[in-house]
Amino acid sequence: MTASLTSRTTAGKSRIAAVGAIVVAGSLLLTACGDQTDNGSDSGSKDSPATTKSAPLADQLPKEIADKGVIKVGSDIAYPPVEFKDEAGKTVGIDPDIAAALGKQLGVTFEFENGTFDTLLTGLRSKRYDIAMSAMTDTKARQDGVDSETGKKVGEGVDFVDYFTAGVSIYTKKGDDKGIASWSDLCGKKMVVQRGTVSHDLAKAESKKCTDGKKKAIGIQAFDNDQLAQTRLRAGGADAGSSDFPVAAYAVKTSGGGNDFQLVGEQIEAAPYGIAVAKGNDELSKALQAALDAIIKNGEYDKIIAKWGVDAGAVKEATINAGT
Secondary structure, eight states: OOSSSOOOOOHHHHHHHHHHHHHHSSSOOOOOOOOTOOOOOSSSSSTTTOTTTTTTTTGGOOOHHHHTTEEEEEOOOOTTTEEEOTTOOOOOOOOHHHHHHHHHHHHHHHEOOOOOOGGGGHHHHHTSSSSSSSSSSSOOHHTTOOTTTOOBSSSOOEEEEEEEEEEEEEEEEEBBBBTTTTTTGGOOOOOEEEESSSSHHHHHHHHHHHHHTTOOOEEEEEEEEEEHHHHHHHTTTEEEOOOOOOHHHHHHHHHGGSSEEEEEEEEEEEEEEEEEEEOOOOOHHHHHHHHHHHHHHHHHHHHHHHHOGGGGGOSSSSSSOOOO
């Protein structure tokens, strides 16, 4: 999910502070009930468009996608408020709403298909999906197909159409922070994360610092989705968890009526979320970029961001591969 390991500039850090007020202060009305075992597909929005050649940007899509009228989206649909299942089992959240708005511009329906986060790029490479849209941070490693931990080439990489900005937060059980106020306080503690995310990468990197300094390593417990990690922490099986700020703040606001968790320390490593597109599919990347710029210009993007209370993470223009 979010953030690269590269430190940001002073300007980037000031943006992190601004993001710090978003979800908790926002009016997030839906509770999470996503399930990683549900592998069905969902259009993600009841106003998803029917295929139409008259859509403003329909002629910019690759012919095979325009003819199908569908863009298949690989997504980990268990990451509220970015994407999750509502009480009726419908895929909702920031990403599905943005996808539906893009669909109106392009004249296609975005169909979300559930998968574990660490398999989404593999599914994209195998052409199971046309794109991956799942709070995925645009990083140079992912662009180049490099394993962020080993530095080894593991694939051909992807291109990203960047549409949001978020950082990483730590959270603990409410009223029991175990003296944790920053990542450096996690040495010797047990921590839950979602497997394959940058929270996972950050935890592993911090744990190495602990052992280099003769402290105890972090006891990292990695799960298939963030909700399983939260369940472990809620049950007392760990001292802290980490995930993207919007997700951590949403959990703090909604879990147990706001009585289960609390955020600790400051959000770090603000970086762009990107829609992942296979290398060489430039026509699709540019069509998505044009559609995103269109909804930013017509105000629909800002309405979606405001609906979910995440205004400080909004972008002003669509970029490609802006992550580092």
